[in-house]
Amino acid sequence: xxxxxxxxxxxxxxxxxxxxxxxxxxxxxxxxxxxxxxxxxxxxxxxxxxxxxxxxxxxxxxxxxxxxxxxxxxxxxxxxxxxxxxxxxxxxxxxxxxxxxxxxxxxxxxxxxxxxxxxxxxxxxxxxxxxxxxxxxxxxxxxxxxxxxxxxxxx
Numbered sequence: 001x002x003x004x005x006x007x008x009x010x011x012x013x014x015x016x017x018x019x020x021x022x023x024x025x026x027x028x029x030x031x032x033x034x035x036x037x038x039x040x041x042x043x044x045x046x047x048x049x050x051x052x053x054x055x056x057x058x059x060x061x062x063x064x065x066x067x068x069x070x071x072x073x074x075x076x077x078x079x080x081x082x083x084x085x086x087x088x089x090x091x092x093x094x095x096x097x098x099x100x101x102x103x104x105x106x107x108x109x110x111x112x113x114x115x116x117x118x119x120x121x122x123x124x125x126x127x128x129x130x131x132x133x134x135x136x137x138x139x140x141x142x143x144x145x146x147x148x149x150x151x152x153x154x155x
Contacts, residue, residue, distance in 0.1 A: 032068070032136075034105060039140045042154060043073040044099050049145040050155035051075075053131035059108035060115060070131035071118045072143055073099075076107070082114040123148075 035055040043052035051072035059066050077095050081088045084095075109115050120128065127143065130150040134141040142155045 034103075035135055036138070037103070039135070040105060041100060042140065043142075044077070044096055046073060046142070046155065048155045050142050050151075052154065053128075053135060053141040053143070053150070055105065055132060055135045057104070057106040058115070058118065058120075059106060061108045061110040062112070068132075069118070069120055070128045070135060070141070071120070071124070075117055075119050075124075079109060079114040079117040080107070082117055083109050083111050 033055065040054055043054045046052040051074050053070045054073050054076055055068065055070050056076060057066060057068050077092070077099060078088045080095050080098055081090070084098075109118075127148075127150050131141040131143075134150065134152050139152050140154050142151055142153065143149075144151050145155075
C-alpha cells in the first residue's frame, strides 16, 4: 500500500493499491472504459523503438481539470518522473511500480512540465485519438517506429 504522505509529497495521485480494486474510483466521472491490465502492463514494459499506448485519465491538479487520453507509455513514465522531481529514467523500477499500482489508470499532475511531457498537443494529438479508438475496441495500440503511424497490436 502506498502511504498518503508519499503520494502527497510527489504530487502523483495513486488511487489504488498494487493489489488493485474491484471498483476503481472515478473522481465523479463515469469511467467509460479502463484498459485491461494485461495490455497496460505490456505497454509499460515495452522497451522497443515502437512505443505502446496507454489509455489514462489525466488530472490537472492546478486547474482541477480531468480528461481521458491515450499517450505512449514512455511519455507517461517520464511525466511521472518529472512530477516526482527525479531525472527521467533514473529509477525505472519505482516509476513502473507507481504506474502499475494505479488500477484505475488515473494520474494527477501539478507540474506544467509533467503535463506537457504527455504530448497531448501537436504531433501526438491526432495519434492519441486513433490509439484511443483501438484501445476502446479492446485491442492494444502502438506507434510504428519508421512511419509514425498508430498500429493495432503489440510491436
